[in-house]
Amino acid sequence: MDSVANIILYFVVALCIVIFSVLTVTSRRILRAATYLLFVLIGVSVFYFQLGYQFLGAVQIAVYAGGIMVLFVFAILLTHRPDQKTGLLEQHRRTVGISLSVLSCVLLLLALFFMPLIGGESLSASIAAGNDITMHDIGKAFTGTDRFQYLLPFEAVSILLLSCIIGGVVVARKR
């Protein structure tokens, strides 16, 4: 049994995510689309907090809302006037896009509702049962080499980020 406040929060955030993700892909002003995407990202991070992953929600806000969205806004303002409307593709491409996405949405929702869902534990019970993840566990998982510990991917990501810095500078510099 979850608390009423939790359920109300869920409905508000889910409605926000649905509305703003549709607005992101239908708005013709690109700066507004980026702002709507920011609301979607914050809504997803509220879901992470609600599910009991506090560290993940903080990372989502810091990396997505703080880092990637700033990059997006810079790129948009470097390449567009703020009031510029983006062009549309030909009519048949739009028809294909609308029919394909609506069809896949309906199929996925049908599959979800008829799927035999395993795992009957409720959310609050699962969080209350001592399953919440502390920073200590996360640190252990990222710096160990045993089973279910991820030192090698962690280092690989650090090398990826380094190569991404160098690649970004090389690609975008003036010749």
Next chain:
Amino acid sequence: MDLEMLWYLVPSVIMFCAGVFGFITRKNTIALLLSLELMLNAADLNFVVFNRYLFPGSMEGMVFTLFAIAIAAAETAIAIAIIINIYRAVGNSDITSAQKMKF
């Protein structure tokens, strides 16, 4: 009334399909990138929800999502560098105007 797994999967499905729609129909490369972020976030949310409801004792879904967020940041930075380069070469950032490579 309980918050069930299905409740979290439905917004995720709608986010993913909105991303597919944007990726097919938009002309602007930055708008394509925004749609890509929507799809990535839907996948991340699914990882976390399945982790919480099906395997509440472990944290593999959360670790996958953390790596996915790091890789998405790297990918976005490189993609924006390429978009700015396309803008310098052809004067706008539409996919229809970037049709020729140098060699």
